[in-house]
Amino acid sequence: MAAIFLSLVTIIFSSILHSSNALDVNYYRQTCPMVESTIAKVVRKGMINDKTVPAALLRMHFHDCFIRGCDASVLLNTKGNKQAEKDGPPNVSLHAFYVIENAKKEVEKLCPGIVSCADILALAARDVVALSGGPTWNVPKGRKDGRISNAKETLQLPFPTFNISQLQQSFSQRGLSMDDLVALSGGHTLGFSHCSSFQNRIHNFNTKNDVDPSMNPSFVASLRQMCPKHNKVKSAGANLDSTPTVFDNAYYKLLLQGNSIFSSDQALLTTSRTKALAIKFAASQEEFFEAFVKSMIKMSSISGGGTEIRLNCGVVN
Incomplete structure (x- = not known):
């Protein structure tokens, strides 16, 4: 009976992992092995030109993940009358989007249509911390990019006045x-x-x-x-x-x-x-x-x- 129970738990747990598209540090090992070094090179160049890039990209990643999950919705531009997240009140001071854009261009040259913008932002956030004297770590990858970005949803972000x-x-x-x-x-x-x-x-x-x-x-x-x-x-x-x-x-x-x-x-x-x-x-x-x-x-x-x-x-x- 215990063996059957454990088997069922294993099946259920495996199905949860499968359905949630669990991230993997080796996600691009076969499809885009040079992705991390390519992004790091672009980030390093951005930091040399602008000392505010590290804080900007770390904050950008945080603001992305806290709205719809880590789906790069913060990177989408406003289209028509529907303002995107980057134009929401807490995000108007976000900057250095060009670093992510430049990284995306370089990655696309290597591996067209393979690496998500959400993964690029997560990797860039890691890189600015490490290149500023902080720790480094293996970033789990495999995020997909979202198609929805709503400025009004940025009011869900934690404010600096919060208790x-x-x-x-x-x-x-x-x-x-x-x-x-x-x-x-x-x-x-x-x-x-x-x-x-x-x-x-x-x-x-x-x-x-x-x-x-x-x-x-x-x-x-x-x-x-x-x-x-x-x-x-x-x-x-x-x-x-x-x-x-x-x-x-x-x-x-x-x-x-x-x-x-x-x-x-x-x-x-x-x-x-x-x-x-x-x-x-x-x-x-x-x-x-x-x-x-x-x-x-x-x-x-x-x-x-x-x-x-x-x-x-x-x-x-």
């Missing part, structure tokens, strides 16, 4: 844990933020405090200098940590000192579990890297509804 319960809900809906939340938040070690994303913390915080009392006063002073109350400079803002072009654990060290940018960063210190992880990652870059890799593989494997291999990442076939 811990809002963050937990957002992540759990995607099958991600609180541990994943803390590890993936470490991606804020790269990049820059405009004033609008943290203005809520440094001006008119609440009825009792003009600024968020959890912030380091000297840090607030520097932010207020860059982002005055009636700021009119659209490009004004601040780096997300002290080493914005290096993938390291400085983000967690600054977080514990009250020098974090977003409300969603500070929120990590409001539960015992998430605070303990932040403390661990601040103390050990190795522990952070290990957790980040695990959570990135998990996030980048969120199944999308893709059905095709786009020939042009900005347009459905």
Whole structure:
């Protein structure tokens, strides 16, 4: 009886894997063996020309996976009156799409119609982390590209003003844990933020405090200098940590000192579990890297509804 039960479990589990098109790190071994080195070369060139490329591509991949799964819907261009994801409010600051487009062109020369834009974006996100001094990992591949992209759906993305319960809900809906939340938040070690994303913390915080009392006063002073109350400079803002072009654990060290940018960063210190992880990652870059890799593989494997291999990442076939 036990043998029959185990056999049934094996059959059911195998059918689930088959139906979900399980990803495979060796997916292109036979059909496009040079895909990873080709993408890495394009990404490296993009980084040399523009130091903001790493943060841009890492954020782009995150924003793609959190809407319809990892299906490259964030890369689609608006057509007619139906605005695509890239034109949704949280995504208007996304950039460096040209790096993915250039990678797609090079890959198409090697292996026409074989590699999805979703896989290219996932690989590029890995590459920018590794090339910025962070860890590397084997990316499971085999994603398909989606045909639907709706700007309104971007409002489902977690906002920088979220508290811990809002963050937990957002992540759990995607099958991600609180541990994943803390590890993936470490991606804020790269990049820059405009004033609008943290203005809520440094001006008119609440009825009792003009600024968020959890912030380091000297840090607030520097932010207020860059982002005055009636700021009119659209490009004004601040780096997300002290080493914005290096993938390291400085983000967690600054977080514990009250020098974090977003409300969603500070929120990590409001539960015992998430605070303990932040403390661990601040103390050990190795522990952070290990957790980040695990959570990135998990996030980048969120199944999308893709059905095709786009020939042009900005347009459905």
